[in-house]
Amino acid sequence: MNNKKRKIAIIGAGASGMMCAITAKKQNSELDITIFEKNDKVGKKILASGNGRCNIINTTFDETNYHAGDPLFVKKALEQFSFATFKKFCLDIGLVLDVKEDSRCYPLSNEARSVVTLFSKALSEQGVRVRLEHDVEQIRYENGTFLVDDERFDKLVISSGLGAASQLGSSEDGLDFARSLGHTVAPTFPALVGLELADATKRLFGVKMRAKVSLYIDEDLREEALDDILFTNYGISGFAILDISTAASHALRLGSSVYIEIDLLPQFDRNKLFTLLKQVDNELTGMLPLKLIKLVRSQSIKETTHNIQHLRFDVSATHGFDHAEASGGGVLTSEINPHTMESKKIRGLYFTGEVLDVVGHRGGYNFTFAWASGYGAGKAISGSK
Numbered sequence: 207m208n209n210k211k212r213k214i215a216i217i218g219a220g221a222s223g224m225m226c227a228i229t230a231k232k233q234n235s236e237l238d239i240t241i242f243e244k245n246d247k248v249g250k251k252i253l254a255s256g257n258g259r260c261n262i263i264n265t266t267f268d269e270t271n272y273h274a275g276d277p278l279f280v281k282k283a284l285e286q287f288s289f290a291t292f293k294k295f296c297l298d299i300g301l302v303l304d305v306k307e308d309s310r311c312y313p314l315s316n317e318a319r320s321v322v323t324l325f326s327k328a329l330s331e332q333g334v335r336v337r338l339e340h341d342v343e344q345i346r347y348e349n350g351t352f353l354v355d356d357e358r359f360d361k362l363v364i365s366s367g368l369g370a371a372s373q374l375g376s377s378e379d380g381l382d383f384a385r386s387l388g389h390t391v392a393p394t395f396p397a398l399v400g401l402e403l404a405d406a407t408k409r410l411f412g413v414k415m416r417a418k419v420s421l422y423i424d425e426d427l428r429e430e431a432l433d434d435i436l437f438t439n440y441g442i443s444g445f446a447i448l449d450i451s452t453a454a455s456h457a458l459r460l461g462s463s464v465y466i467e468i469d470l471l472p473q474f475d476r477n478k479l480f481t482l483l484k485q486v487d488n489e490l491t492g493m494l495p496l497k498l499i500k501l502v503r504s505q506s507i508k509e510t511t512h513n514i515q516h517l518r519f520d521v522s523a524t525h526g527f528d529h530a531e532a533s534g535g536g537v538l539t540s541e542i543n544p545h546t547m548e549s550k551k552i553r554g555l556y557f558t559g560e561v562l563d564v565v566g567h568r569g570g571y572n573f574t575f576a577w578a579s580g581y582g583a584g585k586a587i588s589g590s591k
């Protein structure tokens with residue numbers, strides 16, 4: 207078959223699917239590419255991202271920024287992509303990036319919708335067909351070609367994400383497609399998500415502060431994060447909690463015991479805090495929110511010191527997929543070529559983005575992987591790799 211006239215289907219017009227289509231067409235304008243998208247517009251998740259600002263990428267990234275079944279796969283997949291590559295891609299479509307001091311990056315417009323508008327424009331300029339409101343139900347592989355709801359294609363890219371934030375149209379359909387094509391799937395779990403606490407914390411509702419959170423899994427310290435925490439009506443959220451939540455969620459899925467310890471005043475070590483409490487005669491009013499004082503104050507200054515630095519809560523569950531920013535688990539990456547995103551089981555089949563068993567930390571890393579994998583697959587299907 208002529209390499210230049212291939213018919214290609216991409217399922218999902220999210221970050222990775224759009225990157226894949228635009229990259230492929232730029233390399234090979236002869237390709238006939240159709241993206242199927244169940245929503246009535248492209249990039250709905252991009253629109254909702256970063257509180258409407260879109261933390262579009264992180265300028266530095268490697269496999270340590272991910273929770274993945276196989277970190278080596280992530281390392282290899284990211285090696286073929288760089289911030290410079292992405293920056294150039296963005297400039298070519300008219301998108302100017304704003305790099306912050308902490309290496310997070312946003313569109314200079316500070317609006318996620320400018321990202322979606324420019325990706326959408328690039329798709330139409332490159333002649334990519336986008337079939338909106340087409341919820342793909344069935345994929346079949348027959349005689350070396352792919353049937354997508356009865357339309358035949360030479361190559362197929364599954365970029366349909368996973369189930370976090372289903373209100374934005376997310377689905378786990380990609381996993382059904384993968385299984386039906388002979389792939390193995392690691393069970394999914396919510397990531398970057400608030401945590402439900404076993405002890406009733408409703409009385410702490412609304413308390414927000416900066417604190418250090420330590421995550422214990424089966425009694426072992428696994429992760430620490432220093433940032434905001436926020437007590438909610440279901441448990442606890444805030445940036446520090448989101449940062450440790452993926453490991454907590456994965457452990458809960460495995461049935462491990464999970465608890466967090468919060469250091470409410472991480473700026474003091476134990477001795478300094480003890481001395482300070484002695485100075486103020488165990489009076490905490492000027493040091494902590496009232497609702498927390500009731501929880502940590504004891505007659506003994508030594509015990510109060512300990513309670514402030516080791517406030518413990520058992521974690522009973524996460525706040526669930528609908529409230530999560532991402533999903534862990536997904537298509538096993540041992541069955542995928544990290545350089546091309548092509549299946550090792552079926553030639554011409556590719557997977558990109560969150561549908562794979564790779565989930566990023568907070569800070570733009572999920573989009574980073576979506577762009578990197580979409581870019582790698584785009585080059586591969588164009589025949590330039």
Ligand SMILES: Cc1cc2nc3c(=O)[nH]c(=O)nc-3n(C[C@H](O)[C@H](O)[C@H](O)COP(=O)(O)OP(=O)(O)OC[C@H]3O[C@@H](n4cnc5c(N)ncnc54)[C@H](O)[C@@H]3O)c2cc1C
Pocket residue numbers: 217218219220221222223242243244245248249250251252254255256257260261262263340341342343365366367368370371374375376377378379380530531532558559560561569570571572573574576
């Ligand atoms: C509220 C929120 C905020 C976020 N903020 C950030 C952030 O600031 N930075 C960051 O790096 N990450 C962020 N993320 C995570 C990031 O959005 C995702 O990791 C990323 O979008 C994944 O890209 P993807 O292409 O793999 O999948 P998606 O972007 O989820 O795209 C998949 C597409 O496939 C479509 N689809 C699914 N099933 C079918 C089907 N059967 N037929 C047709 N179409 C289908 C879906 O409608 C969707 O449009 C955020 C996520 C959420 C929910």
